Amino acid sequence: MKILVPVKRVVDYNVKVRVKADGSGVDVANVKMSMNPFDEIAVEEAVRLKEAGIATEVVAVSAGIGACQETLRAALAIGADRAILIETDAELQPLAVAKLLKAVVGKEQPQLVICGKQAIDDDANQTGQMLAALMGWPQATFASKVAIADGRATVTREIDGGLETLSISLPAVVSTDLRLNEPRYATLPNIMKAKKKPLDVTNPADLGVDVAPRLSTVKVEEPPKRGAGVRVADIAQLVDKLKNEAKVL
Amino acid sequence: MSTYIGPIRDMQFVMKELAGLDEVAALPGNEEVSSDLVDAILEEAGRFATEVLSPLNHSGDQEGARWSEGAVKTASGWKEAYRQFSAAGWTAIAAAPEYGGQGLPKLLSTAVMEMWKSANMAFSLCPMLTGGAIEALMLRGSDEQKSLYLTKMISGEWTGTMNLTEPQAGSDLAAVRTRAEPQGDGSYKLFGQKIFITYGDHDLTDNIIHLVLARLPDAPEGVKGISLFAVPKFLVGADGSLGARNDVHCVSIEHKLGIHASPTCVLAFGDKGGAVGTLVGEANRGLEYMFIMMNEARFAVGMEGLALSERAYQHALGYARERVQGTEAGVRGGGKVAIIRHPDVRRMLMSMKSQTEAMRALAYVVAAATDLAHHHPDPEVRAERQAFVDLMIPVVKGWSTENAIDVASTGVQVHGGMGYIEETGAAQHLRDARITSIYEGTTAIQANDLLGRKVARDGGQAIKAVIASVRQTAAEAGSLDGPAFKAIQNALADAARALEQAVDFVLDTYGTDIKAASAGSVPFLKLLGIVAGGWQMARAAIVARNALASGKEQSSFYQGKIITARFFADHYLSLSAGLSHAVVYGAAGTLDLPEELF
Numbered sequence A: 001m002k003i004l005v006p007v008k009r010v011v012d013y014n015v016k017v018r019v020k021a022d023g024s025g026v027d028v029a030n031v032k033m034s035m036n037p038f039d040e041i042a043v044e045e046a047v048r049l050k051e052a053g054i055a056t057e058v059v060a061v062s063a064g065i066g067a068c069q070e071t072l073r074a075a076l077a078i079g080a081d082r083a084i085l086i087e088t089d090a091e092l093q094p095l096a097v098a099k100l101l102k103a104v105v106g107k108e109q110p111q112l113v114i115c116g117k118q119a120i121d122d123d124a125n126q127t128g129q130m131l132a133a134l135m136g137w138p139q140a141t142f143a144s145k146v147a148i149a150d151g152r153a154t155v156t157r158e159i160d161g162g163l164e165t166l167s168i169s170l171p172a173v174v175s176t177d178l179r180l181n182e183p184r185y186a187t188l189p190n191i192m193k194a195k196k197k198p199l200d201v202t203n204p205a206d207l208g209v210d211v212a213p214r215l216s217t218v219k220v221e222e223p224p225k226r227g228a229g230v231r232v233a234d235i236a237q238l239v240d241k242l243k244n245e246a247k248v249l
Numbered sequence B: 001m002s003t004y005i006g007p008i009r010d011m012q013f014v015m016k017e018l019a020g021l022d023e024v025a026a027l028p029g030n031e032e033v034s035s036d037l038v039d040a041i042l043e044e045a046g047r048f049a050t051e052v053l054s055p056l057n058h059s060g061d062q063e064g065a066r067w068s069e070g071a072v073k074t075a076s077g078w079k080e081a082y083r084q085f086s087a088a089g090w091t092a093i094a095a096a097p098e099y100g101g102q103g104l105p106k107l108l109s110t111a112v113m114e115m116w117k118s119a120n121m122a123f124s125l126c127p128m129l130t131g132g133a134i135e136a137l138m139l140r141g142s143d144e145q146k147s148l149y150l151t152k153m154i155s156g157e158w159t160g161t162m163n164l165t166e167p168q169a170g171s172d173l174a175a176v177r178t179r180a181e182p183q184g185d186g187s188y189k190l191f192g193q194k195i196f197i198t199y200g201d202h203d204l205t206d207n208i209i210h211l212v213l214a215r216l217p218d219a220p221e222g223v224k225g226i227s228l229f230a231v232p233k234f235l236v237g238a239d240g241s242l243g244a245r246n247d248v249h250c251v252s253i254e255h256k257l258g259i260h261a262s263p264t265c266v267l268a269f270g271d272k273g274g275a276v277g278t279l280v281g282e283a284n285r286g287l288e289y290m291f292i293m294m295n296e297a298r299f300a301v302g303m304e305g306l307a308l309s310e311r312a313y314q315h316a317l318g319y320a321r322e323r324v325q326g327t328e329a330g331v332r333g334g335g336k337v338a339i340i341r342h343p344d345v346r347r348m349l350m351s352m353k354s355q356t357e358a359m360r361a362l363a364y365v366v367a368a369a370t371d372l373a374h375h376h377p378d379p380e381v382r383a384e385r386q387a388f389v390d391l392m393i394p395v396v397k398g399w400s401t402e403n404a405i406d407v408a409s410t411g412v413q414v415h416g417g418m419g420y421i422e423e424t425g426a427a428q429h430l431r432d433a434r435i436t437s438i439y440e441g442t443t444a445i446q447a448n449d450l451l452g453r454k455v456a457r458d459g460g461q462a463i464k465a466v467i468a469s470v471r472q473t474a475a476e477a478g479s480l481d482g483p484a485f486k487a488i489q490n491a492l493a494d495a496a497r498a499l500e501q502a503v504d505f506v507l508d509t510y511g512t513d514i515k516a517a518s519a520g521s522v523p524f525l526k527l528l529g530i531v532a533g534g535w536q537m538a539r540a541a542i543v544a545r546n547a548l549a550s551g552k553e554q555s556s557f558y559q560g561k562i563i564t565a566r567f568f569a570d571h572y573l574s575l576s577a578g579l580s581h582a583v584v585y586g587a588a589g590t591l592d593l594p595e596e597l598f
C-alpha cells in the first residue's frame, strides 16, 4: 500500500508572528519556517504504518516555493521514501492545493492520503476535505487513532464530548489531530540519508491545474490586547460579572 | 520562561558567506557535505534544542544535580533528554567514522554545538567533556583502549570526563600529585583526589570513562612528569561487558553560582585499594597531550560565551518588545510604548546583538580554518591556517567568555527589576556565563598563552598577517558608498593602528621586561578580540552590501547586517585606542604599588 502525505511549510510554531504595518498579512521575512506540526504527525503515522509492514511506500508532497524542498527533506529524514515538490511562487489557497493534490493522486495512485487537519498559519482546515470531495473518496478527519486492515481504515476521531470511531473503505483521506502520535526526532544518520532520496520537482502547469486565488484578503490585524485582570470578592460577584459584563453565561 | 530558537539564518550566513563552507565542503573526506545538508542538520538540531533541551534549562537550574550516598542524581528530565540526544546521533556528529561517528566538519559541528549550549549549557557540558575524552583516546589511545571505549562513547552509551584539577593544581597543572602505581600486568592503580570534575558522576549512563592526569613513582618533578590514564567507573571486560565497580568515587558535589544542573564533583581515587587504570600514550607525556587537545577544549568553552550571549539576547529582545513603560522621546501626546522604543534600550540590544554576531563570525571563521588546517591537501595552506587558528584560540576563548558576562549582564539590565528576579530567567544566563572565563584556563591564562606562545614566539608573524588583512578589509569598506562604510573604514583602520602599536610594545618588552608585557596581557587579548570581531563584521557588511547590489532575496537580513556592523565599529572598534593605551602605558600603574599598600 502506498501512502501520500502532503506537507506544508509554515512559520515555526515557536515564532511570535507580527502583522505587517500595512495590514496585508503577517511578516515572514527572516522568520523561522518549519513543517506544519499536524503534517509532521501525518508523516510519522505513515512511516509507522510502513515500519509495521502495512504500507510499502511513503511519498511526501508539498506545493509552494523552492524552499519547500527543506520541508520535504525533513519528511524524508523522518522516514518517507521519496518526495514531490509542486513548485510555484503563486499564493496557494486550500482549493488550489486540493486540486494539485488530486493531480498527484491521479499519477501516484496511493491507497491512502494522510494529511494534517489544518495548517497553523491560516488554520483553514479545508484541504483534506476538499481533496476527498474532488476524488469522491471517503474521509475521516481529526484522527486520534488509525488502524488499517482488509482494505479498510478504522479511524478514531476526536469530536466534541468524546470519541467517534469510523470505518471507511480505501482509498481514502485521513486528517490527523494532535494526539494521533508524537513525532520522532530525525536522527543525524537519517538526515544524511534523506539527502540521497529522490525528490522530483513539477509545477502547477505541468499538472494542468489553475491555482489562481479565489479569495482575497481584506485585512489582517493583531488580536486585541488582553486587558488587566480584576480580583472578585466572591463567587456571586464572579457569576454576576460573567453574566452581565462578559455575557458568557 | 523564554524559548530559545536557533539563529539559523545568521548561522547560514556566517557559514556560507563568511567562513567559506564551499571551501570546507571541497576538502577530502567532506564529499557528503553540501549547503542543503547543512540546512537540514541545522533545522533538526534547532528543533531538538528548542523542544527538548531549552525547556529543561530553567527547571534544571532550579532543581540542580544532587548527591547522596556516593552517587549523583541529575535533574528531572535529564536522563530522558540524554537518551533522546544520543539516540538521535548527536553525540557522534564530529567523531571518527571508523568508530561510528559521522566525521562532519568542525564548521558544521560548531554551529550545532552552539545550539546545545544556548538551549541548555549545563546539559551540553556532558557531551562536551565526553568529546574531549574521545579526542584524547583517538589521539594517543592504544588499539585496545580504542576498541574497548570509543564506539560506546561516540554512540553516547557511555560518557567521559577530564580529570586535571586538584586542590593545589588549578592553573598550574605541574603541581598534580595523584599517584599511579604500575601493577606489573600493564595496568596501574591510582590514588589521589581530583576536584571540580564536570559530570564526574551521574545517572545518565551505565559507565563513565575518566581520563586522569597522575604521576608515576619514578616521574621527574614538574610538567615533564605527568602521565595520562584511562580509568573506567566500572571495569570493562575484553568482550565489552561491565565488570566490578572501580575504586573511584564521587565524595561530594559543589554548590555553585551557576550551571546548577551540571554536577561538579570531588572524585576520590584509591580510597579502597586503588582505582584500576591504563596508561594513555607514553609515560610522562600527559600534559603534552593535554596541550594538543587544548585548542579543541578552549574553542568549545569560547562557544559557550557566544551561545549564552545569543540566549541572553533573545531573552532580552522578547522582553523589550513586550514591556510597556513611558512614552517615546520627542513624540508629543503619543501613548505609552514598549521599551524597545527608548534609545538606551536600543543601545543595549544593539550591543548584545552586535557582540554576539561578531563572536559568531570570528568563531566560525576559526572553525573553518581548523578544517582547512587539518585537511587541506596543500601543506603550506595547512601551516598558514594552523598559525591563524593557534593565534585565535585564546581570543575565541578569552574574549567571547568575557563578553558573555557583559552581554548577559546587559540582558539583566534590559529587564529592569524583573531581571534581578530568578523567575524571569535572565539572571540564570549571567550566573551560567560567569564560569566560562574561569574553567579551561582563566582569561589570564589565555592571555599569557596569547602573548608568549602566539605573539612573541613567532616574532609577531601570525598577528601581523592578521593586521594586514584587517587593513585590506578596511580599504575595501572605504571603497563602498554610504556613511556606514565610511564609519566602518575609519574605525577599522584606527583599530588596526592601535593593535599594531600594542603588538610592537609586546614584541619589544616580552623578552626584556616580561612583567610589563604581562600586566597588559588581558587588555591585549580584548583588543585583539575587538579588532578580529570588527574585522569579521566589516567583511560581513561588505558581503551583505554585494548581496543587496545583486538583488538577492531577504534584503532585510542584509540591511540589518550592515547596520549591526556599523554599530560594532562605532561602539566597540572605537575602544581599541583605549585598550592599546592600557597595554602600552598601563604597566606602571599596575606594578608600582608596593604589595603592603594593597
Ligand SMILES: Cc1cc2nc3c(=O)[nH]c(=O)nc-3n(C[C@H](O)[C@H](O)[C@H](O)COP(=O)(O)OP(=O)(O)OC[C@H]3O[C@@H](n4cnc5c(N)ncnc54)[C@H](O)[C@@H]3O)c2cc1C
Residues within 6 Å of the ligand: B129, B162, B163, B164, B165, B169, B170, B171, B172, B195, B196, B197, B198, B199, B256, B264, B435, B438, B439, B440, B441, B442, B443, B444, B445, B448
Ligand atoms: C564549575 C567548574 C567546572 C570545572 N570542570 C573541570 C573539569 O571537568 N576538569 C578539570 O580538571 N577541572 C575543572 N575545573 C577546574 C578549572 O579548570 C580550574 O578552576 C581553573 O583552571 C582555575 O584554576 P584554580 O581554580 O585553581 O584557580 P587559580 O589557578 O588558583 O587561579 C586564581 C586566580 O589567579 C590567576 N592566575 C593563576 N595563575 C596565573 C598566572 N600564571 N598568570 C596570571 N594569573 C594567574 C587566575 O587567572 C585566577 O584569576 C572546573 C572548575 C569549575 C569551577
